[in-house]
Amino acid sequence: MAAIKPPLPDPVAVAQNLKGWAATQPRFARYLNARIPVVEALTRWSLELLKANQIPMGISVLRSALALTPDDPVLWANYGTALSKSNASDEAAACLQYSVMLSHQQPHTWLLLGLARQKQGNPGAAEAAYRVALEQEPDSSVAWQLIAALREQLRDYAGACDCLIECIKADGANAAVQANLGKLQYQLGRLSESADAYTKAAGMDSGNAHFRQMARKTTFLRELLQGETIDDAVAHYQNSFTTDEKDSEKDLRDLLHSSFSLLSGFGHLEAAARVGMKQIELWPANASLNYLMSAVAQDQSLDRSPSEYVVEHFNAFAKGFDEQLVGVLGYDMPEKICSAVRKTTAAGHRHETLDAGCGTGLCGPLLRPISRTLTGVDLSPKMLEQAARKAVYDALACEDLTTFLLKSPAHFDLIVAADLMVYFGILTPLFAAAATALRPGGLFALSTELWTGEGYHLQPSGRFAHAPQYVRLMAGLDFEEVFQAETTIRLEANRRLPGNIFILRRRG
Numbered sequence: 001m002a003a004i005k006p007p008l009p010d011p012v013a014v015a016q017n018l019k020g021w022a023a024t025q026p027r028f029a030r031y032l033n034a035r036i037p038v039v040e041a042l043t044r045w046s047l048e049l050l051k052a053n054q055i056p057m058g059i060s061v062l063r064s065a066l067a068l069t070p071d072d073p074v075l076w077a078n079y080g081t082a083l084s085k086s087n088a089s090d091e092a093a094a095c096l097q098y099s100v101m102l103s104h105q106q107p108h109t110w111l112l113l114g115l116a117r118q119k120q121g122n123p124g125a126a127e128a129a130y131r132v133a134l135e136q137e138p139d140s141s142v143a144w145q146l147i148a149a150l151r152e153q154l155r156d157y158a159g160a161c162d163c164l165i166e167c168i169k170a171d172g173a174n175a176a177v178q179a180n181l182g183k184l185q186y187q188l189g190r191l192s193e194s195a196d197a198y199t200k201a202a203g204m205d206s207g208n209a210h211f212r213q214m215a216r217k218t219t220f221l222r223e224l225l226q227g228e229t230i231d232d233a234v235a236h237y238q239n240s241f242t243t244d245e246k247d248s249e250k251d252l253r254d255l256l257h258s259s260f261s262l263l264s265g266f267g268h269l270e271a272a273a274r275v276g277m278k279q280i281e282l283w284p285a286n287a288s289l290n291y292l293m294s295a296v297a298q299d300q301s302l303d304r305s306p307s308e309y310v311v312e313h314f315n316a317f318a319k320g321f322d323e324q325l326v327g328v329l330g331y332d333m334p335e336k337i338c339s340a341v342r343k344t345t346a347a348g349h350r351h352e353t354l355d356a357g358c359g360t361g362l363c364g365p366l367l368r369p370i371s372r373t374l375t376g377v378d379l380s381p382k383m384l385e386q387a388a389r390k391a392v393y394d395a396l397a398c399e400d401l402t403t404f405l406l407k408s409p410a411h412f413d414l415i416v417a418a419d420l421m422v423y424f425g426i427l428t429p430l431f432a433a434a435a436t437a438l439r440p441g442g443l444f445a446l447s448t449e450l451w452t453g454e455g456y457h458l459q460p461s462g463r464f465a466h467a468p469q470y471v472r473l474m475a476g477l478d479f480e481e482v483f484q485a486e487t488t489i490r491l492e493a494n495r496r497l498p499g500n501i502f503i504l505r506r507r508g
Contacts, residue, residue: 003101006094008067017064039069046078055086073103081112089119100132107137114146123150141172148180155330157184157494175205182214188494189266195222209245216240221259230274253283264296264460266493272296272460288312295462302458303425307400309462310379310423314359318382321360331362331490333418333447337501338366341416341445344483344503345370354412354437356401357420361387367416368392375412377404405433413442419489421448422463425456427474435478440508444479446471449489450498461492468500479504 009017018038021028027048031041042065049058062079069075080095093116099109114129127150134143148163164181167173182197195218202211216237223233237255256279263272276293279285287308294302317324325331345351350372355363358376360383367374377397378384384396397404401420415434424430434444451457451465458464472481483503488496 003097004094005070005098006091008070009063011067014064014067017060021061039065039072039075042068043075043078046082050082050085055082058082059086071102073099073106073109076102077106077109077112080109080116084112084116084119087119089116092116093120105136107133107140107143110136111140111143111146118150123154126150139170141167141170144170145172145177152180152184155491157188160184161188161190173200173204175201175208175211178204179208179211179214182218186214186218189262191218191221191225194218212245217255217259220255221262224259224263224271224274225268230278234278253279256282260292264292267460269296269298269460286312292462295458296460298458298460300458303456305423305462305464307379311381314378314380315382318360318380318386321383321386322362325490326362329490329492330496331419333487333489333499333501334363334366336487337416337418337445337447338363340483340485340501340503341367341414341443342370344443345414351414351443352412353414353416354408355393356405356415356417356434357423358387358393358396359383361390361392363416363418364390364392371414377401402430402433405430405437408437410437410439412437413439415442415444417444417446419447421446421466421471425458425464427456427466427471431474431478435506438506440506442506443482444475444504444506446502446504447487447489448500448502450486450500466500471500471502475502475504478507480507481505 022032023029025045028041028045031044032038036044042061046058046061046065049061059079059082062075062082066072066075066079076095076099080092080099083092083095093113096109096113096116100106100113110129110133114126114133117123117126117129127147130143130147130150134140137143144163144167148160148167151157151160151163161181161184164177164184167177168181178197178201182194182201185191185194185197195215198211198215198218202208202215205211219240220233220237223236224230228236234252238252256275260272260275260279263269263275273293273296276289276296279289280293287306291302291306291309314321349370351370353367353371353374355361355367355374355376358364358378359380361376364374364376364387373394374392375395375397376384376387376393377399378387379398379400381398384398387393388396415438421427438444448468448471449459449463449465451467454467455470456464456466468484475481481502482505483501485501487499487501489499490497
């Protein structure tokens with residue numbers, strides 16, 4: 001883009017500044033008394049001020065220096081850096097852009113410009129600036145690392161890995177870079193490569209307990225995928241603790257629990273089953289594990305997730321649920337389904353609304369403006385505690401959804417079920433209960449994960465996916481379809497999970 005010269009103070013203002021500073025600022029006066037040229041004196045003094053975190057004064061001094069030499073690219077770069085420290089991102093980017101217009105060959109300034117563009121929320125322009133820096137300095141490990149961070153922010157984990165590998169090739173390897181590479185490869189399911197990276201990170205920083213633990217964990221997973229017996233892999237894991245470290249039962253329990261979820265999520269069902277059997281061997285089997293083992297074994301005789309599983313699963317994750325689901329996995333169904341509801345209802349109408357399977361209340365703030373009353377129902381008491389903190393619901397109920405609906409005849413004119421159908425295989429009882437709770441003409445908005453076969457399908461994750469035609473068939477007795485859209489729900493195994501949104505109207 002064309003660079004426009006940012007405004008600078010006029011000569012009269014600069015002269016007044018110089019006169020005042022020479023009389024009141026001993027450091028600046030000493031530079032002048034030493035016969036250092038004015039611009040150089042201003043530059044030296046400004047850098048001292050910035051180093052001492054006197055940002056506003058440093059910026060003012062740099063502006064005066066630039067007014068005297070407005071074509072100095074280094075001064076413009078320093079000025080842009082100072083503005084960036086004061087969180088003036090737009091002004092900083094303009095100054096840095098002007099600097100590289102004056103002198104294109106400035107790899108470090110291009111990196112600074114990229115950082116400023118990133119602060120502006122413009123990742124495309126940020127990466128373009130980083131790429132120019134790389135063209136000018138192909139072995140810049142810093143540039144590769146910055147692009148990697150940007151790719152990670154955009155959830156392009158594969159691209160971020162490629163950049164970190166280039167960073168390491170450019171002699172940018174350190175423990176933090178290797179660990180970040182290991183983390184990204186872990187998120188991609190590249191478990192063998194992750195083990196290599198974490199092992200190198202732990203070797204470079206042996207005092208970092210997290211690096212050591214992740215090296216153990218990923219090595220355990222790699223051994224399982226390479227055909228090692230579960231007993232040998234567990235023994236190797238336990239023997240990897242040094243005499244200064246404590247190997248506890250909790251460590252092993254956490255290892256097996258997380259490994260089971262990760263392996264099944266990435267489709268390594270045989271290895272996941274071995275981990276699950278080891279859990280059952282070591283600790284009494286529980287309803288949740290039995291259910292998930294059935295899911296991994298692809299037992300399609302199941303038609304609903306057990307209530308015990310749902311409660312245990314969501315109670316365990318309630319505290320960090322929003323951060324993990326939205327921040328890490330990019331879950332956006334509440335926004336999508338509530339937007340669809342608004343498009344299919346009359347402007348200004350306020351509903352008697354039920355947030356079915358409300359969880360921590362992610363839909364609540366979006367439903368509140370269109371609701372006369374807003375009720376949430378969920379099986380997990382811990383999730384409902386988080387929902388209550390949002391202070392948007394008129395009532396919250398900890399109860400089985402179908403039971404709650406049947407006890408609420410013609411009470412609601414809007415039921416929203418975001419990411420709830422995944423815990424129901426057969427939909428007939430739930431749809432019949434929703435029809436009971438809705439007034440004639442009321443709306444039932446729901447989302448499903450996509451199944452490309454017939455009917456519904458229990459996935460290794462323990463969630464059910466539904467064919468769109470099956471949803472229509474089950475809804476047909478009591479509802480008419482008024483809206484349907486294909487969509488995605490969130491990340492799983494580093495891919496966006498496909499699904500559908502339906503809005504159904506209760507026949508009257």
